[in-house]
Amino acid sequence: MLRQPQSWAPGLFFPLLLAAVYSSQFSKAVDIAGFPFQNVSFLDFVLPACVIQGVLFGSTNSASDLAADIENSFMDRLLVSPVSRASILLARLASAFMYGVVQAGILITIFLIFGANIAGGLPSMISIVLIAALLAVSIGSFGIAIALRTGSQEVVQSTFPLIFVAIFVSSAFFPVQLMEGWYGSIAQKNPLTWIIDPTRRMAIVGFSWKDLGQSLGIISAIASLGIGISIRQLRRRLARAQ
């Protein structure tokens, strides 16, 4: 992170730009009939989504670094050294987690400085950071699987638009109740909506174990799948290396 600020700076810049713009452009949207929260600013509404967006934008960094290690043969050197194979994967996942914690912490601090309010206080803040960091791990694990499979940084980075699409076709920037037609239906079925909605309730309404459980449960399911695929790809690569 210290050597390559260009890898994480966009993950801070774009969510902050969107939050600044949307909170001014759509400030009156909270008055639309059917808006799910009353007496709330649009900045409060988009806070959890922007934190999750920022962390997701950076979630491919660990995978991209792994792909770079494969491209420049560092991975081969790692494999002939007496290190545990599991630690190769765990180190990348831990890196994604730490990256998520730092970035979510920075984003929440900046939001609070600019007047956002987190109704649940410290428990909600910690929950949002935890949710964002674990989501970075779960989405990052799919990137790691792709990196292990292809060994190409370019391919890993090309998954970025998919993350972008997944965020926009969810309740991240507008409530699904106010979306129309097939777009609203897809957004309702998007797992990111099921994560963002309870996280948002914890920020706007207050901390709740039920909401935290719902978010973490869905993230765990996604992470199990992603890590499972990563382990399979790691075994495949190890078998090829022998």
Place this chain on the structure above:
Amino acid sequence: MSYTNAADASSIAVVYAGILRGFSRMRRLPSLMIPSILMPVFFVIAFSGSFASIVELDGYETDKAVNWMTAWAVMQGAAFSGMGAGGLAATDLENGFFDRLRVAPIRPMAIIGGLVGYCVCRALIPITAVLIVAFGLLHAEMPGGILGFVMVYLSGIGMAAIMGLFVLGIVFTFRTLKSLAIGQIFMFSAMFLSVGQAPIQAIDGWLHNVAAVNPVTNVIRMCRQGFLGEVTWSVTQPGLIALAGMMIGTSIWARIRYKKVDI
């Protein structure tokens, strides 16, 4: 033919060759075009779907979000295409081909013209793709008729040229492909700090003041007018002035930075 006329004729040939070269590269690497077509198409779908109810607020002058958001997606597509000029120049700078272009007996503005001409022609593809999706899939309306479409294409190619010239200036300064990221930040900022997604009446606070003076606001209004009603001179004129002003400014910027390539 006098010397000046001969030079002019050869400059036009160089610009034409530059445009053809850009399209040859695009044919060879179709993956380059995918983001600049798919992203604006996704934008028109996503913004029209996500913010379907936003048109209930004052100032939108339409009851369908797609009528508002199509112009925004067109501008994004045009700006993405403008980045193509920077991408091509940066690749040439990194692999040394640009040095050969610079020592050839051709005018610098012809080289710049070729790069900008390429991105202007390229912008027609995402603009048309956005319009096809907006009208074919999302049932957009164009009460402004043919003139409305003319405004869309005019604003789009103008924005592509401006963004192309601006990004060229950045690429000539840093001489790397990575410097395109700086161009992207400026591009997104200029586009988002305008009336792209919301009318000026709906925007509060600092952004209201910024959007009011941002020249991109006038270009987007010019582009959007046909979707909201009749095309009028009172909306077109500020858009044309903004396009001309930004074109002059970015041309000077690109030309000045071109001189610095060797330094």
